[in-house]
Amino acid sequence: MTSSLTPVTPTIHSRPVYAPLEPRPGQLHLIVADGEGADAVIEMLDKASDRSGILAAAHVMYAPGPNGTDLSSQLQALGAAQFFRAPTIPALLPRLIRVLADAHMGSQFYLAGTEGLIGQAEREIMKTGFPVGAIQKEHRGSTVRRVQCVHCKGITENVASDPFKCSHCGLNLFVRDHYSRRIAAFQGVNIDAEDPGEVPQSVVRFK
Numbered sequence: 001m002t003s004s005l006t007p008v009t010p011t012i013h014s015r016p017v018y019a020p021l022e023p024r025p026g027q028l029h030l031i032v033a034d035g036e037g038a039d040a041v042i043e044m045l046d047k048a049s050d051r052s053g054i055l056a057a058a059h060v061m062y063a064p065g066p067n068g069t070d071l072s073s074q075l076q077a078l079g080a081a082q083f084f085r086a087p088t089i090p091a092l093l094p095r096l097i098r099v100l101a102d103a104h105m106g107s108q109f110y111l112a113g114t115e116g117l118i119g120q121a122e123r124e125i126m127k128t129g130f131p132v133g134a135i136q137k138e139h140r141g142s143t144v145r146r147v148q149c150v151h152c153k154g155i156t157e158n159v160a161s162d163p164f165k166c167s168h169c170g171l172n173l174f175v176r177d178h179y180s181r182r183i184a185a186f187q188g189v190n191i192d193a194e195d196p197g198e199v200p201q202s203v204v205r206f207k
Contacts, residue, residue: 014179016115018139023048026108026134029058031080032096032121034089035065036141037113038075044110045078055080059099063092065114066158067142067207089117096121100128109135116146116157119184126181143206147175148185155185161202163191172199175206 021044033041041060045051058080064070064087072085086092109125111118118137125135144158154168162175166188173188180187192199 015177016119016137016139016179018118018137020044021110021112021136021138023050023054024108024136025050027057027106028103029054029108029110030096030099030103031058031060031110031112032092032117033061033075033111034063034092034113034117034141035067035069036071037065037111037117037138038062038071040112040138040140041075041110042078057081060084061086061092061095061099063087063089063117065141066116066144069141089120092117093120093124096124100124103128103130105130107134110138111135112138113140114142114144115139116144116184119146119179119181123181123184145175145206146185147173147188148180148183149173149188151190155183156188159188160204160206162205163199163202164188 021040023044031041048054055078059082060075060080061084062072062075076083084095111121122135144160146155146157147159148155149166149169149171151171152169154166156167159175163172166173171190172192174191176187176189178187
């Protein structure tokens with residue numbers, strides 16, 4: 001494998017940090033990934049001493065990444081007990097919510113791929129009361145961000161540039177590193193509130 005953990009530099013307390021997935025014993029192995037996150041899942045299973053046991057109790061959910069990466073065939077070929085491919089993250093989440101309704105303590109959760117996918121899946125898992133320690137997260141692939149405008153509360157998906165225009169209210173937003181687990185999004189703040197029209201040149205910060 002040539003892929004590796006997407007580097008994240010911790011800046012403030014709320015900024016998520018990630019680590020390589022590790023195989024753990026569990027009654028259910030719920031694996032949720034998008035894009036290059038499939039590579040992280042495959043590498044995790046390559047490290048497992050009980051690979052067949054994990055796969056026999058695994059439910060894998062996958063969506064292509066925002067950059068078009070689709071490794072669903074590699075994940076399906078692993079032979080997990082259940083495999084589901086969704087065209088998008090919003091289409092994947094209802095399936096995740098249904099599976100969580102029947103999950104029991106002792107389940108292990110593996111989230112891999114973009115921060116948008118990881119954050120939204122983690123939010124749904126935590127709603128059910130599972131301990132944070134049961135959730136592993138590995139960021140792979142695209143660094144585009146899911147951003148909430150703090151002014152209109154609208155969320156813009158796959159933000160690559162900073163500053164950018166809110167897709168809901170049109171304000172010019174600066175993308176902060178502050179992250180809310182409750183809404184699974186970074187925060188965007190109006191950059192020209194005091195001097196309307198004085199907006200720095202937008203640059204691509206997230207790819």
